[in-house]
Amino acid sequence: QLTERLTGALKTLRGQARLSESNIQDVLREVRIALLEADVALPVVKEFVDTVRREALGQAVLSSLTPGQAFIGVVHQVLTRLMGEQNEGLNLATQPPAVILMAGLQGAGKTTTAGKLAKWLKEQQKKKVLLVSCDIYRPAAIEQLQILSQSIEVDFFPSFAHQAPEEIALAALDHARHHYHDVLIVDTAGRLAIDEAMMQEIQRLHQTIHPVETLFVVDAMQGQDAVNTARAFGEALPLTGIILTKLDGDARGGAALSVRHVTQRPIKFIGVGEKLTGLEAFHPERMASRILGMGDVLSLIEEAQRSVDKTEAEKLAKKLKKGQSFDLEDFKSQLQQMRKAGGIGAMMDKLPAQLSRGLAPGTAAPDDHALRRIEGIINAMTPLERRRPELLKASRKRRIALGSGVQVQEVNRLLAQFEQMQKMMKMLSQGGMTKMMRGMRN
Numbered sequence: 001q002l003t004e005r006l007t008g009a010l011k012t013l014r015g016q017a018r019l020s021e022s023n024i025q026d027v028l029r030e031v032r033i034a035l036l037e038a039d040v041a042l043p044v045v046k047e048f049v050d051t052v053r054r055e056a057l058g059q060a061v062l063s064s065l066t067p068g069q070a071f072i073g074v075v076h077q078v079l080t081r082l083m084g085e086q087n088e089g090l091n092l093a094t095q096p097p098a099v100i101l102m103a104g105l106q107g108a109g110k111t112t113t114a115g116k117l118a119k120w121l122k123e124q125q126k127k128k129v130l131l132v133s134c135d136i137y138r139p140a141a142i143e144q145l146q147i148l149s150q151s152i153e154v155d156f157f158p159s160f161a162h163q164a165p166e167e168i169a170l171a172a173l174d175h176a177r178h179h180y181h182d183v184l185i186v187d188t189a190g191r192l193a194i195d196e197a198m199m200q201e202i203q204r205l206h207q208t209i210h211p212v213e214t215l216f217v218v219d220a221m222q223g224q225d226a227v228n229t230a231r232a233f234g235e236a237l238p239l240t241g242i243i244l245t246k247l248d249g250d251a252r253g254g255a256a257l258s259v260r261h262v263t264q265r266p267i268k269f270i271g272v273g274e275k276l277t278g279l280e281a282f283h284p285e286r287m288a289s290r291i292l293g294m295g296d297v298l299s300l301i302e303e304a305q306r307s308v309d310k311t312e313a314e315k316l317a318k319k320l321k322k323g324q325s326f327d328l329e330d331f332k333s334q335l336q337q338m339r340k341a342g343g344i345g346a347m348m349d350k351l352p353a354q355l356s357r358g359l360a361p362g363t364a365a366p367d368d369h370a371l372r373r374i375e376g377i378i379n380a381m382t383p384l385e386r387r388r389p390e391l392l393k394a395s396r397k398r399r400i401a402l403g404s405g406v407q408v409q410e411v412n413r414l415l416a417q418f419e420q421m422q423k424m425m426k427m428l429s430q431g432g433m434t435k436m437m438r439g440m441r442n
């Protein structure tokens with residue numbers, strides 16, 4: 001499963017502050033296998049992985065402070081985009097009755113979905129709906145639809161096994177016109193596998209009744225096979241949308257990506273149960289989260305992130321214990337930690353009360369931008385200056401200001417902040433350090 005795969009792959013990123021071409025390669029390989037296992041078709045997987053690689057190697061992710069999270073963000077975005085960005089409802093803008101043609105293999109869920117749609121149109125859209133079955137092959141298929149329409153109290157147009165499908169459909173259309181139905185839903189026969197006669201029959205039906213919506217109904221549990229079915233129906237009919245059924249089961253939803261890719265048509269609804277209430281509008285973003293198992297993945301990233309912070313914190317704690325003083329290098333690493341922790345403001349909130357009292361009152365919490373500037377100034381210093389800030393006299397400060405593109409006052413302000421932090425660290429080195437770090441993370 002994608003979740004497990006990604007979990008494993010992201011674990012390898014643990015402890016690495018940055019994503020690079022090489023470590024991204026490993027994660028992408030896992031994403032690729034995972035998508036294949038989630039039943040996404042190979043060409044779709046290829047395109048997907050290429051897009052993610054391209055976007056993940058872009059500046060935003062590589063320079064992000066939480067690259068793992070940023071990476072998943074990219075995966076999620078690309079998934080969402082490939083599935084259509086947003087929900088597209090039914091298009092019934094036509095001279096009534098608007099005809100909806102249901103297409104798909106036997107067992108896909110056409111008849112059930114016809115009932116669900118009728119219920120939805122009646123209750124949510126206040127439409128007058130007529131249902132008709134053109135499935136003259138399967139015994140009891142017509143009766144199945146009749147029973148459904150009775151249970152939702154929607155009009156049903158009777159048909160008989162000796163009639164031709166087009167004949168049935170035309171009669172139903174005529175009836176709908178005369179009885180002012182807003183929508184006519186035409187259920188059709190499917191075969192267990194794609195078959196030329198079936199395709200020709202539904203093509204003829206399509207030409208006869210000119211549906212405004214031709215919906216391809218496909219079982220999400222079909223996995224890889226869904227691709228071939230979708231291709232065949234997409235080539236035979238001008239589909240207007242897709243309904244993916246049986247998503248209440250174990251299906252990860254990878255079929256959504258492939259079917260969309262193969263047909264280039266929007267997924268409009270998903271089936272989430274045998275009952276007639278089991279129909280939901282399709283939301284690409286939610287499906288992306290489902291495919292990714294987003295909840296699990298996000299919590300993993302947070303955990304990985306925490307372990308990075310902890311290593312840093314432990315290094316610093318060790319150093320302070322050995323009696324070494326807190327220098328500008330440490331200050332910089334502290335600032336980086338702060339940014340990860342959500343800025344100084346967030347950190348201050350988490351500091352034990354007696355510690356934050358030790359800090360100058362009214363010190364404005366610098367934002368992300370300010371923190372970056374401070375880092376820039378420290379970067380302009382020589383390693384010796386960072387270790388021994390007392391060396392920083394006027395001429396050195398001018399050089400640093402020039403080198404980092406700021407005014408000398410800003411360098412002075414930074415040094416004042418640093419001294420404050422140094423004082424605090426001295427206080428903490430008497431054993432409080434680890435406690436503080438622990439406090440910060442909760």
Ligand code: GDP
Nearest residue numbers: 106107108109110111112245246271272273274
């Ligand atoms: P058709 O041959 O395409 O008309 O398929 P049916 O509508 O007869 O459905 C075939 C089977 O799938 C039936 O047992 C339905 O109850 C079941 N089914 C249809 N849609 C869903 C769904 O969204 N979830 C679940 N769990 N079962 C469904």
Ligand code: MG
Nearest residue numbers: 110111135141
């Ligand atoms: Mg049926």
